[in-house]
Amino acid sequence: MRSVMSLDPLILSRIQFTWVVAWHIILPAFTVGIASYIAVLEGLHLSTGRGVYLRVSNFWIRIFAVAFGMGVVTGVVMPFQFGTNWSRLSDAAANIIGPLLAYEGLLAFFLEAGFLGVLLFGRKLVPPRVHFIAALLVAFATLFSSFWILASNSWMQTPAGYTIVDGRFYPTDWIEVIFTPSFLYRLVHTVLAFYITSALVVMGVGAYTIRRNHFLEEGRVMMTTALSLLAVLVPLQLIAGDQHGLNTLQYQPAKIAAIEARWDTTGPVPLTLFALPDQAAETNHYALDVPYLGSLILTHSLDGTIKGLKEFAPEERPPVPIVFFAFRIMVGAGVLMLILVVAGWVLRGVGRLFSSDWYLRACQLAIPLGFIAVLSGWTTTEVGRQPWTVYGLLRTADSVTPSLSTGHVLVSLIFYTVAYVVIYPAGFLFMLRLVRNGPGETLAVPEGPVQAGRPARPIHNLPPLQHPGGLP
Amino acid sequence: MTESTISFVGIWSVIIGAGVFLYVLLDGFDLGVGILHGLAPSTADGDVMMKSIAPVWDGNETWLVLGGLALLSAFPLAFAIIIPAVYFPVLVMLLALAFRGVAFEFRFQDPGSRAFWDHAFHYGSIVATFAQGLVLGAFVQGFRVEGRQFAGGPFDFLTPFSVFVGLALLCGYGLLGTGWLILKTEGALQDWARRLGRYCLIGVIFGLIVVSLWSPVIDASIAKRWFSMPNVLFLWPIPLVTAALVLWEWRALRRRAEATPFIAAILLFLLSYLGLAISLWPMVVPFHFTLWEAASSPSTQAFLLVGTLFMLPVILMYSGWSYWVFRGKVRGDQSNYGGV
Numbered sequence: 001m002r003s004v005m006s007l008d009p010l011i012l013s014r015i016q017f018t019w020v021v022a023w024h025i026i027l028p029a030f031t032v033g034i035a036s037y038i039a040v041l042e043g044l045h046l047s048t049g050r051g052v053y054l055r056v057s058n059f060w061i062r063i064f065a066v067a068f069g070m071g072v073v074t075g076v077v078m079p080f081q082f083g084t085n086w087s088r089l090s091d092a093a094a095n096i097i098g099p100l101l102a103y104e105g106l107l108a109f110f111l112e113a114g115f116l117g118v119l120l121f122g123r124k125l126v127p128p129r130v131h132f133i134a135a136l137l138v139a140f141a142t143l144f145s146s147f148w149i150l151a152s153n154s155w156m157q158t159p160a161g162y163t164i165v166d167g168r169f170y171p172t173d174w175i176e177v178i179f180t181p182s183f184l185y186r187l188v189h190t191v192l193a194f195y196i197t198s199a200l201v202v203m204g205v206g207a208y209t210i211r212r213n214h215f216l217e218e219g220r221v222m223m224t225t226a227l228s229l230l231a232v233l234v235p236l237q238l239i240a241g242d243q244h245g246l247n248t249l250q251y252q253p254a255k256i257a258a259i260e261a262r263w264d265t266t267g268p269v270p271l272t273l274f275a276l277p278d279q280a281a282e283t284n285h286y287a288l289d290v291p292y293l294g295s296l297i298l299t300h301s302l303d304g305t306i307k308g309l310k311e312f313a314p315e316e317r318p319p320v321p322i323v324f325f326a327f328r329i330m331v332g333a334g335v336l337m338l339i340l341v342v343a344g345w346v347l348r349g350v351g352r353l354f355s356s357d358w359y360l361r362a363c364q365l366a367i368p369l370g371f372i373a374v375l376s377g378w379t380t381t382e383v384g385r386q387p388w389t390v391y392g393l394l395r396t397a398d399s400v401t402p403s404l405s406t407g408h409v410l411v412s413l414i415f416y417t418v419a420y421v422v423i424y425p426a427g428f429l430f431m432l433r434l435v436r437n438g439p440g441e442t443l444a445v446p447e448g449p450v451q452a453g454r455p456a457r458p459i460h461n462l463p464p465l466q467h468p469g470g471l472p
Numbered sequence: 473m474t475e476s477t478i479s480f481v482g483i484w485s486v487i488i489g490a491g492v493f494l495y496v497l498l499d500g501f502d503l504g505v506g507i508l509h510g511l512a513p514s515t516a517d518g519d520v521m522m523k524s525i526a527p528v529w530d531g532n533e534t535w536l537v538l539g540g541l542a543l544l545s546a547f548p549l550a551f552a553i554i555i556p557a558v559y560f561p562v563l564v565m566l567l568a569l570a571f572r573g574v575a576f577e578f579r580f581q582d583p584g585s586r587a588f589w590d591h592a593f594h595y596g597s598i599v600a601t602f603a604q605g606l607v608l609g610a611f612v613q614g615f616r617v618e619g620r621q622f623a624g625g626p627f628d629f630l631t632p633f634s635v636f637v638g639l640a641l642l643c644g645y646g647l648l649g650t651g652w653l654i655l656k657t658e659g660a661l662q663d664w665a666r667r668l669g670r671y672c673l674i675g676v677i678f679g680l681i682v683v684s685l686w687s688p689v690i691d692a693s694i695a696k697r698w699f700s701m702p703n704v705l706f707l708w709p710i711p712l713v714t715a716a717l718v719l720w721e722w723r724a725l726r727r728r729a730e731a732t733p734f735i736a737a738i739l740l741f742l743l744s745y746l747g748l749a750i751s752l753w754p755m756v757v758p759f760h761f762t763l764w765e766a767a768s769s770p771s772t773q774a775f776l777l778v779g780t781l782f783m784l785p786v787i788l789m790y791s792g793w794s795y796w797v798f799r800g801k802v803r804g805d806q807s808n809y810g811g812v
Contacts, residue, residue, distance in 0.1 A: 073573035083555025094548030099776040102541040106783040109534045114790045117527030401556045430581035
């Protein structure tokens, strides 16, 4: 272990990668679910003819457009990171991860971009049925995208179907490459997380809309659809998360040891609710343990043993405190979600779902919960697989571009930082403004001199909703 | 790794070549519109210009992602050497593309910050284009390589040649952008696009001549490719056809032609691209590795080829359909696209 982190190209490249992925991942976490939600609303409108579905759909399409645009431009950055900062990983593993990523482009990105234009601007140009199909294809595309990016990530976490020649990976069986041992677990866990994240946003925005006593019908549709979905998905996620954990225990035991801050191989294992893990001293301070619970959760038996971190060489252990706390934040967020859903169903049972101000307030406060869970879960799995990029085979330190200097990466890191610090708050404020304007409005900006001669902005091309002819 | 009887390198060279060309063409015209946006005669005209590309820009940019990923998959060695060698131009290009991309949505959200996002769109387009020109220039002049890695310095890419290519590309994308605007607009804005198109064309002519004379000086193998004996006999039509296209474009910009300026600009790009390919073939990392030396494993190329051969026609079909939906002249009023 290095006790003092020096600013070398490796650590800076890792910070840069973390920075650009972390900001990027919160957009798919939101847009994957919203795309499906829009498709469902469009379908409901098509089959029932109820105007409220159309209004809610148009409302979310406007917000989706902003998030998706940000997702595209921050996504374009990602593949180039493999080249600029991780060229040795590219050289070594491109035979395998290259096509997985390229398939994401072929099957997902073009589908998204091709039909997004029609979804956003084409309602007047194509028949309603075609518009619905466009919404459906955009939703499927976001799922295809999740499939391939997680296939690629899972191969790096639990590599399979390869052989190594001259330090480079070669595929031997593509089915094994795609369906690695952790892939389906990761896919289900992640997609559920994305759907839950979106549903929490929809529920919170619905609650806000109701609390403002404006667009009540739309707000109720949002809250009930989201709460129904959450009632299914949140319990499912508990099962999926548990299964994913068992899978990780089998294939990445060091990650589990770090998650639980277990230093010694013992059984039965307690569950450490809280501690300050000390990597150097190989122990936990201020530990709050619940006996047997660790074994029960991790092995589904009361006396199961868990491999401790001391079984792994110090240079093959992940940074324990980060993994330990990130995991606890994720689980904590999950528990809060469960409480929110149960409370929602109780209130619904007694007919007070839309009239309990404290609950509507809680729903609003819960909007970031999904994002917090996604980011901390991602941190758990990605920091937990350190020090490897290809687990057990290629070290992160051996993956970085050799021609980089500290100055190089410092400059690019500063550029990325400044750019995202400008773009993200701006996008966030614009989405907030759209939320504030509510589902009935087609105008996001008050009329003023700036608008003189202003043609439809893309979003205005949506058909006028409540105010036909009310456009500038 | 394994001995393979079939090689997919040839077909991958064609696919990536075509993919990169499509990117240059498609994002070329919408970056071109961005380059011209800041010079628009009025705010209303600027809005029409943006409206003409709003439904298609992200599809166009997707070709950049696909180009990068296809290169990573089919020729990983080229990816692992070239991208680090152009670290800063790639950085600047990505960030410029980010700012111009979000501007499409952001500029309408808040009147207070609108001027900022309009500038982000205009200057973002310029910077992204110039950075792409730098990458192209650096690619043509070649890289320092040791083993399987880039071994040069962070500013090796920056030479008078690459800067010149960057400026020339600004004129080139500008020409594509004016061609698109002539096709999609009418009246005073269309006349304005014609006038600007002529300025861009003058820049393109100058750029083509200088690059054609300069690149053989940079590397002897390029000179040999074009000027050695049997080759001259086959290659002389290329400069000739290019000259004819320039003339055609000039006349189209002066007449009332609607689609010809765009078509002629596309063909001019095609010819220039072909010229570049002839200069560098079969190098993918000039002048160190050929396409065959940088190729990924045959199994990798085959696996991706199956999906690509199936998906590319589908992609071209629905992208084409999307353009068809938004066909016709763009107007500033609410009456959406003229096709309705």
